[in-house]
Amino acid sequence: MTLPSSLAPAPAPVVTRFAPSPTGRLHLGHAYSALFAYHFAKDRGGRFILRIEDIDPSRCKAEYIDGIYEDLSWLGLDWDTPVRLQSQHHADYRAALQKLQDCGVLYSCFCTRKEIQDEISRAGYAPHGPEGALYPGTCRSLRGREAQTESPEQTAPFALRLDLAKALAMIPASHLFWQEWEEGAVPAQPDLLGDIVVARKDIGTSYHLSVVVDDALQGVTHVTRGVDLRYATPIQRVLQELLGLPVPQYVHHPLLTDERGQRFAKRDRSVTLQELRKSGLRPEDIRSKIRNEYSFFRQNNIQD
Numbered sequence: 402m403t404l405p406s407s408l409a410p411a412p413a414p415v416v417t418r419f420a421p422s423p424t425g426r427l428h429l430g431h432a433y434s435a436l437f438a439y440h441f442a443k444d445r446g447g448r449f450i451l452r453i454e455d456i457d458p459s460r461c462k463a464e465y466i467d468g469i470y471e472d473l474s475w476l477g478l479d480w481d482t483p484v485r486l487q488s489q490h491h492a493d494y495r496a497a498l499q500k501l502q503d504c505g506v507l508y509s510c511f512c513t514r515k516e517i518q519d520e521i522s523r524a525g526y527a528p529h530g531p532e533g534a535l536y537p538g539t540c541r542s543l544r545g546r547e548a549q550t551e552s553p554e555q556t557a558p559f560a561l562r563l564d565l566a567k568a569l570a571m572i573p574a575s576h577l578f579w580q581e582w583e584e585g586a587v588p589a590q591p592d593l594l595g596d597i598v599v600a601r602k603d604i605g606t607s608y609h610l611s612v613v614v615d616d617a618l619q620g621v622t623h624v625t626r627g628v629d630l631r632y633a634t635p636i637q638r639v640l641q642e643l644l645g646l647p648v649p650q651y652v653h654h655p656l657l658t659d660e661r662g663q664r665f666a667k668r669d670r671s672v673t674l675q676e677l678r679k680s681g682l683r684p685e686d687i688r689s690k691i692r693n694e695y696s697f698f699r700q701n702n703i704q705d
């Protein structure tokens with residue numbers, strides 16, 4: 402039955418986010434990503450969210466958070482407040498972890514990096530994925546009581562890993578895809594990452610877990626981010642399925658590169674927005690540089 406248009410539910414307003422990690426000053430590539438998310442939402446009458454992904458205290462600094470606010474305001478962006486700082490929401494990640502535990506798809510992993518490396522060297526071969534060598538599964542068979550109390554390393558800190566095979570057995574294969582903007586349904590191949598760490602030993606969560614929890618809690622409808630993170634979407638789809646979270650659409654945009662075709666990096670100070678500002682560049686120079694270089698802005702006729 403088709404509902405008369407007056408009774409049909411209104412389409413959800415578009416919500417996008419820019420989610421930098423405060424591990425350095427923002428550079429031109431970030432400016433592109435932030436402007437992309439901002440205009441994608443505003444052009445559709447939607448909302449733009451800024452989220453600070455600061456779960457790793459060893460790499461994130463408060464001064465870089467201030468830098469993010471300063472640089473984005475200078476670029477002319479505004480966003481909803483209060484800004485969500487991931488470091489203040491560990492309870493949400495713990496609740497999601499508990500749900501995964503209850504599904505029986507997590508296992509404790511006591512391995513150090515070196516032990517994983519040694520195990521891979523002994524095996525002589527390890528499949529590699531976008532995050533490096535896949536975990537060889539050493540701790541996968543330590544189960545239940547054994548993992549918690551009878552392991553010789555029982556007092557050692559441990560990470561929680563996803564038993565991917567078990568997880569995939571719980572998800573209908575027909576659910577394993579995502580909608581990529583202007584591309585349509587893309588099949589997700591999560592086995593490329595293997596048994597990922599869902600909760601790190603040191604921080605009790607991980608990028609993949611925090612990002613899917615936050616995108617859902619913040620009502621993000623379109624995850625716009627660089628194509629360098631497209632590799633993460635299949636495993637994030639798996640987590641969304643296990644946690645019963647709503648599924649956003651994805652818009653993986655091209656990466657801005659310099660004149661030699663190299664990606665901008667935080668370590669290259671010359672292209673930070675702070676340095677460019679000091680050198681006299683104006684925000685409109687950056688906005689027009691980005692708009693002129695990328696077809697998304699031209700095709701969508703997005704103006705300042």
Ligand code: GLU
Nearest residue numbers: 420421422454612626630
């Ligand atoms: N925090 C991530 C980064 O700075 C981005 C996460 C995402 O967009 O999914 O690379």
